[in-house]
Amino acid sequence: MNGKISWLFLIVVFTCCQGGKEHHLNLSRVTLLIAPSIEASFGKTVKTVLSEEIGKRTGLELELGDAWDSGPVIAVTLSGNSELYGRTVPTRDEGHPENQKEGYRLVHQTEHGKDILYIIGADKRGILYGIGKLLRTADMQQDQFSIASEIDISESPEYALRGHQFGYRNTANSWDAWTVDQFDQHFREQVLFGANSFENIPFQDPGSSVHFKIDPQKMEIELSKICEKYDADYWAWTPAPGDLTQPTARKEGLRQQEAFYARCPRLDGVFVPGGDPGDNHPSDLIPYLENLSTLLRQYHPKAGIWVSLQGFDKEKTDYFFRYLEEKRPDWLAGLVNGPSSPPLELERKRLPKKYKYRFYPDITHTVRCHYPVKNWDQAFALTLGREPCNPQPLRYTELFRRDVPITDGFITYSDGSHDDVNKAIWSQLGWNPEKKPEDILMEYSRFYFGPETAVAATEATFGLERNWEGAIADNATIKGTLMRWKKLEAENPHLQGNWRWQQLLMRAYYDAYIQARLAYEKNLEQEAYRILADADRKGADKAMAEALNQLHQADRKPVAPSLREKIVQYADKLYRSVGAQTSVSKHQARSAERGAVLDFIDHPLNNRWWLEDEFEKIKAFSSEREKLARIKFIRTYASPGEGSFYDNISSVDATHVTSETDDAIDYLWENDGRSRRRLSTQLFQFTPTLEYDGLDSEADYLIRVAGYGEALLRANGTRLSPSLYEKEYGQFKEFPLPRNLIGTGKLKITFDTPNEAHLNWRKQSRVTEVWLLRQ
Structure with missing residues (x-):
């Protein structure tokens, strides 16, 4: 290759x-x-x-x-x-x-x-x-x-390019707080695990982060010097300067880039993403890249220009590859495949052999990303969010072996120190793709924690990955993983100042705390529904007041406070040791989505917020009858009765859903992650598949669908006509099910894909919940 x-x-x-x-x-x-x-x-x-x-x-x-x-x-x-x-x-x-x-x-x-x-x-x-x-x-x-x-x-290494992105910018959840010495030590450690390339994101506003220890333009040069010290390649990720059809934008972009090239003692690659950010047509982007190449080679003759097709539609993709086939330009070093790029196989097939092909995988995020966590419980998504400490040695070994062989190597996308284990996995697999993840993790533990702790720390770290497998309520691993880490914590006080140790321990406590909270708060919600079931006798207002009082015990009598205190302690230690910003208010994190796990530690894990809002609406109803009817709807929302079925489409414990979600958890991201919508409406699939068995062929059924936009539903292959067809959030579509379609008692529900390729994925139709209601 x-x-x-x-x-x-x-x-x-x-x-x-x-x-x-x-x-x-x-x-x-x-x-x-x-x-x-x-x-x-x-x-x-x-x-x-x-x-x-x-x-x-x-x-x-x-x-x-x-x-x-x-x-x-x-x-x-x-x-x-x-x-x-x-x-x-x-x-x-x-x-x-x-x-x-x-x-x-x-x-x-x-x-x-x-x-x-x-x-x-x-x-x-x-x-x-x-x-x-x-x-x-x-x-x-x-x-x-x-x-x-x-x-x-x-x-000797299998892949010639093995690196990681380290953007000295406010978006990162820790690096903007680092000194030059911290970067030097960290780059050294990455090299000792097999990396040979580091990618910075220059041109940052000096006032954009309260954590900057030195001016980012000075840090750009210091990182270049560190790379030279360890003979590692220094790369820069530099999006195009806005709309390239504007001459002033192009001129300013070239001026800024040339100044950067001139002040870097070492520079080996410049990567310009075609999109994310950027929305330039390749007819405008290509001349700009050629100009960059001319400037770059004046200062760094061996350096190359790289580009990705992120966000390109078919027309843009075809234009770019036609240009390469016809012109075969020498100024281009290679193509980068990143999140939202065309498929790896397509790009590799169409890319002329003279160009290198670099992978840009996202190993730092958990949701709304390139590699979302599979079958992740929503409670973790709501609390740990998008950038928690996320060691996944088994998962990333599988993904590496699936995706990297078609490329010439990789520089991963990272935005913080939380994915440190994953970096070691990728670096070592870049040397030997057949190396066992347990061997890599053992070397990681020996190097950072010591030989006497390595075996136990390796197993405990694998435990953190197993904590995320499936429904929290059914995961017996979580308590065992915490026990392992607590034993290690007690036996190794000398590691308390080690930031890698701190973040792994914090995750173990966090997982166990969320498991305890979830069980407690789900039980409080069920108790609230039992109170509401007596609303006919008590009266609607009194029943709602008592139900709310029950739900608010989560605040008045919190569960597992000692676990919570440990999490807070480790969050503060991480801020002091490595600048990890786990809170917007406390540690000045860039935003709630950037590793601020401490800000979501008490996020409701039941429908308390939704119920509070619903009760306020009910109080405004003019009649007791209306109030009681709405209360009955609320308490039976997910419990439609004997012979009927309800499925929260992307929940890990959905009974009848046979399709797998791509990345549907917490898709709304409203109000900085504090959406008050019903939790089930924050999960979706575009075209789910559900299967049922043992239905009564003599009964009448109604299929109800919640979600957004269109729902082109088929029952056992037959397209159904709706009797109700509402398209907004919180509304329903209903489809009577003909008896002749379930003569065997089996039912398969599928959804055709609407013609919405022109829409952003957030605007496309989706399904959040499905009911099969026996009439």
């Missing part, structure tokens, strides 16, 4: 065991030798990385030597060097990974009684990746540094 290293050679680590114990090479008093052929500035980086990362985990000091003194040695060299300070370096033929781009070999040899651990890199990056493997697999504890003595690992 074009641009993709087509081979991977890995010599698996093996350990010599006797009596059940591994033989280890003790490196506690090791000397570091760096080949003189390695340029001095990079040699300094190697020394700094090894000294600091080993020192902070062991308290040991790494001595730099220039001769083969006594004691064990870590020898760092390039694969092209046949000797180091008079000794022969273990070299092999060109077919081995340490001789391929970015490859390395990590091998222990004993020569004349001296233990030597060689880190042999094909190039500077290869050396850093070899160091990364050493640090991820070594046993590092206080005053102890060792590794399996028979180690011999040799590896």
Whole structure:
């Protein structure tokens, strides 16, 4: 595949065991030798990385030597060097990974009684990746540094492009609060896990964030310097400057871009999204990109211009690919596939082979996004929202193996530190797509939390992913996951200042708190309906008052307050440690949708807000009869009686729905996520499928549909005519069901797709609820 290293050679680590114990090479008093052929500035980086990362985990000091003194040695060299300070370096033929781009070999040899651990890199990056493997697999504890003595690992990456976006901007939920040193450490850590590219989002307004530690234009340059330090590619995500048909916009955009190119010490790629944002036709966008390329190569001759077709319709897509076929321009480096781009397979098929193809996957969001969480309980969507701590090693391994092979690599879309586990998964799969997620997560836990904690922390992190599988009420994993994390919390007080530790612990507490709240508040709602069932005797107003009093116990007598307090404590710790802004009011988050999980911790998980509004409407009715009729409708809304059925279309516990939602949770996003609509109306599918069995073929049924817009309903393949057809939210469509269609007692309901391709998805017709009502 074009641009993709087509081979991977890995010599698996093996350990010599006797009596059940591994033989280890003790490196506690090791000397570091760096080949003189390695340029001095990079040699300094190697020394700094090894000294600091080993020192902070062991308290040991790494001595730099220039001769083969006594004691064990870590020898760092390039694969092209046949000797180091008079000794022969273990070299092999060109077919081995340490001789391929970015490859390395990590091998222990004993020569004349001296233990030597060689880190042999094909190039500077290869050396850093070899160091990364050493640090991820070594046993590092206080005053102890060792590794399996028979180690011999040799590896090179499968994908040439492996990176992540780090936009220093207010939209990010933590990075705008970072210092240069924090970015330096974080980029280093990403490199040690296999990344080779970082993408910034320049041209930010210095006054756009109260958290900025330095002017964003200065940070743009500092990030470029950090990338140069670690020999990582520096990219920029730079949308077109508005309407390119306006000469002033084009001129200003080119001026701004050239100034940026001129002040960057390193720049390797410029990515201009065709849409999201942007709405320019390719006939206007292409000349602008060509102008950018001319400017870019004046300052960075090896850098390239990249573009995505995000938001392009068929006409725009056809225009772009016709241009490439006819002109084959040299100024374009490649195409990027991002959220709302045409399908991967289509773009790969139509893209001429001379161009690279980069993937831009969203690994940071949970809903209204590229990869929404599957079968996510609405209670999590309402409270954790779009940017919570979201480790999903199994899910993203599956998605990586499905989508990335058609590309030449990736730079992921991220907007905060909350997806840190996912970044490690993608970086390591970029090296070896067959690597097991449990092995990646084990190395992650060893490196960040220590070898003595790694096994338990790995299992506990997998538990967080399992917490999100299916209905919360039925998920027994959540309590067990919290127990694991609480045990780890108690046993490892030294990790309390570790921000990765903090956010994983906070998630464990948050999940358990939401589970407890959901059970409690759903029970309060059911108690309220039982009170309303007695409205005929009590009177409508008194019944509503008592029902509200029952619902408000959620505030007066909250459940699990100790769990809530833990969440608040960790949210504050995260703000201090890594600038994570989990609240708009408390931590000045950019908006409610940007990781502000603390602001939604008490969001109602029943229909309390909807009932409050409905009761106010009922109070204005002129007659008791009207009031009682509406109360009966409310309390039986989701309980239509024996022989009838109700389904909340995209709820994880819907009984008869056989289709899967793409991304339907909390679609309204009204009032900064605080919609007062009935919860079931905040879930939908465009064209759901429902199946029933055991119906009474002698009975009359009515199909009721709620949602918005059109509902082109079929029953067992036959299009039905409605007797009621209302199109607004909160209104209904009703379809009498002919008896002859359910002669076998089976019924399949489907919906034809309306011709609405011209509409934004938020304006398209959808189905939220379906009733099958026995008459």
